[in-house]
Amino acid sequence: MPCEGCTERDNVSTGATMEFLLLGFSELLRLRVLLFLVFLIVHLVTLAGNMMIFMAVVMEPSRPPMLFFLCQLSAIELCYTLVIVPKALLSLAAVDGSTISLPGCAAQMHLFVALGGAECFLLAAMSYDRYVAICQPLRYAAVMSEGLCLRLALICGLGAFAVALGLTVAVFRLPFCRSRRINHFFCDVPAVLHLACTQSYTPELLLLAACVLLLLLPFLLILASYVCIAVALFRVTSAVGMGKAFSTCISHLAITSLHYGCGTFIYIRPKSSYSPARDKVVSLVYTTVTPLMYPLIYSLRNKEIRGILRKMLWRKKIAQVN
Numbered sequence: 001m002p003c004e005g006c007t008e009r010d011n012v013s014t015g016a017t018m019e020f021l022l023l024g025f026s027e028l029l030r031l032r033v034l035l036f037l038v039f040l041i042v043h044l045v046t047l048a049g050n051m052m053i054f055m056a057v058v059m060e061p062s063r064p065p066m067l068f069f070l071c072q073l074s075a076i077e078l079c080y081t082l083v084i085v086p087k088a089l090l091s092l093a094a095v096d097g098s099t100i101s102l103p104g105c106a107a108q109m110h111l112f113v114a115l116g117g118a119e120c121f122l123l124a125a126m127s128y129d130r131y132v133a134i135c136q137p138l139r140y141a142a143v144m145s146e147g148l149c150l151r152l153a154l155i156c157g158l159g160a161f162a163v164a165l166g167l168t169v170a171v172f173r174l175p176f177c178r179s180r181r182i183n184h185f186f187c188d189v190p191a192v193l194h195l196a197c198t199q200s201y202t203p204e205l206l207l208l209a210a211c212v213l214l215l216l217l218p219f220l221l222i223l224a225s226y227v228c229i230a231v232a233l234f235r236v237t238s239a240v241g242m243g244k245a246f247s248t249c250i251s252h253l254a255i256t257s258l259h260y261g262c263g264t265f266i267y268i269r270p271k272s273s274y275s276p277a278r279d280k281v282v283s284l285v286y287t288t289v290t291p292l293m294y295p296l297i298y299s300l301r302n303k304e305i306r307g308i309l310r311k312m313l314w315r316k317k318i319a320q321v322n
Contacts, residue, residue: 018102018176020192024091024185025280036092042288043085049295050074050081065144066133069126072153073255076119077291083111084287088185102172105187110168113189116263117160117214123256124218125152127225130249135232160214167210174198183276188283190266191276211267219260226253254297262286 025035057063057071087108091098100108132143171189174196184191189207229249236242262282 019099019180020102020105020187020195021181022087022091022098022100022185022187023181023183024088024094024098026091032092036089039085039089039092039288042292043081043089046081046288046292046295047078049292050077053295054078065129065149066126068146068149069122069129069153072122072156073119073126073294076115076122077294079111080115080119080287081291083108083115084186088287091185100187105182105192106168106172109171109187109189109192110164112186113167113210113214114161114164117163117210118156119259120214120218120263121156121160122153123252123259124221124225125156126252127222127256128152130252131225131228133248134229163210163213167206170206171196184280184283186283186287188266188279190279194276207267215260215263215267222256251297255294258290258293262290 025032028035051074054071054074057067057074060067063071087098087100129144133140136143167189171192174193175198176195177197180195182191182195193204193207226249233242233246262285265282266279266286
């Protein structure tokens with residue numbers, strides 16, 4: 001039984017015509033223009049950086065596994081920002097926020113969760129690649145074959161897509177209150193759940209189950225990989241060898257810390273501690289700043305990426321001269 005003051009959605013037409021209002025940063029009216037320009041510049045730089053890495057790796061004839069996974073990561077970040085930031089820019093352009101249909105909200109939530117989950121699984125696959133490279137260097141080429149990399153990438157995408165679909169369907173089967181005002185700049189799961197007219201703990205349990213599959217499981221795999229790497233490094237007596245091994249992991253560790261730090265703060269907590277203002281700030285970092293940091297971290301720390309980018313720029317320069 002839906003509670004009093006909830007919206008009934010017993011047929012397809014009602015769900016199709018139902019709309020939510022994304023409030024965005026409507027409380028910061030005086031800063032809307034500044035926020036819009038900052039969002040736009042960061043969005044364009046993020047797209048350019050990830051696109052440059054993606055094209056550089058794609059154009060490289062011989063791609064080691066880490067570059068293959070990095071190409072997948074850049075593709076995910078490109079989709080990630082395109083799913084979230086354009087609607088956020090529209091909410092900043094409108095004084096009272098922007099509307100989004102129920103199917104549009106569900107699609108945005110599903111893509112956001114699926115891409116974020118795929119990134120978690122991909123980070124786990126990258127940690128396994130680092131484990132094999134450091135702990136089993138002689139078998140690296142045989143273990144990390146092209147077929148295995150393709151299978152891992154496929155499992156990452158399909159697994160995250162399936163979990164995100166289940167969570168999205170469960171969320172949008174709930175009755176929603178009549179206000180339908182989402183105090184956020186996109187259809188994030190906690191913000192939409194906050195509108196649900198239900199006293200049951202089932203929605204929180206569903207979100208917790210999705211977090212276990214998309215956040216906790218990959219994190220445990222990453223932790224296991226780095227425990228094995230740490231044990232292997234304790235046996236290394238050469239400071240040069242230890243430094244080289246550490247340098248191959250530092251970029252991945254930095255990205256994993258950024259991704260899991262924000263994701264854990266937003267999703268692994270009870271509904272009672274929900275704070276719209278705080279969540280919007282953390283989500284702002286999660287959806288705009290971290291995708292911008294990824295290409296910077298890898299282009300600065302990864303020698304292969306720097307070499308590929310130099311070759312790409314050199315070819316462009318030669319083409320312009322000719």
